[in-house]
Amino acid sequence: MNIVGELRYYLGDDYATLKFSESLESFSIDIVSVPAAHRGTGVGRTLISHVLNLADLRRKNVHLSARPIGSYDEDKLARLVRYYQRFGFEQVDRGVTVVYMVRRPLPGSPPVAPPHQPFTRN
Numbered sequence: 375m376n377i378v379g380e381l382r383y384y385l386g387d388d389y390a391t392l393k394f395s396e397s398l399e400s401f402s403i404d405i406v407s408v409p410a411a412h413r414g415t416g417v418g419r420t421l422i423s424h425v426l427n428l429a430d431l432r433r434k435n436v437h438l439s440a441r442p443i444g445s446y447d448e449d450k451l452a453r454l455v456r457y458y459q460r461f462g463f464e465q466v467d468r469g470v471t472v473v474y475m476v477r478r479p480l481p482g483s484p485p486v487a488p489p490h491q492p493f494t495r496n
Contacts, residue, residue: 376395376396376397377395377396378393378394378395378396379393379394379395379396380392380393380394381394381421381424381425383417383420383421385409385412385417388409388411388412389409390406390407390408390409390412390417390418390421391405391406391407391421392405392406392407392418392421392422392424392425393405394425396428396432396434399434399435400429400434400435400436400437401425401428401429401432401434401435401436401437402436402437402438403422403425403436403437403438404438406418406421406422407443422461423461426461426462426477429477429479430479430480432479433479434479435476435477435478435479436463436476436477437474437475437476438458438463438474438475438476439472439473439474439475440454440455440458440472440473440474440475441454441471441472441473442454446470446471451471451472451473454473455473455475458475458477461477462477462478462480463475463476463477464476464477
């Protein structure tokens with residue numbers, strides 16, 4: 375199973391986007407893009423929270439690669455890592471311009487029903 379999805383938060387003539395995927399084992403947040411004029415307003419937090427809630431319901435980890443937009447800047451990367459840490463993400467590895475992070479399901483997340491089985495005729 376590999377499901378991909380996109381969430382959009384409409385902001386008048388513009389919108390913020392979060393692209394994600396889900397496998398049997400985990401979720402991955404692939405892209406979070408918020409227009410510059412709307413950064414710091416909670417739009418990104420809203421989009422990320424939707425994926426984290428779904429992952430908690432399914433008791434799955436969420437992976438992401440923290441990488442700032444534009445040219446590499448260590449301060450930008452550090453701010454981005456702190457941003458994701460507020461959601462419970464932890465650093466698991468580091469590249470030159472990227473930090474790999476994971477968030478485990480919150481304790482006490484409800485168990486999930488088994489995945490839907492395809493229909494078969496007897």
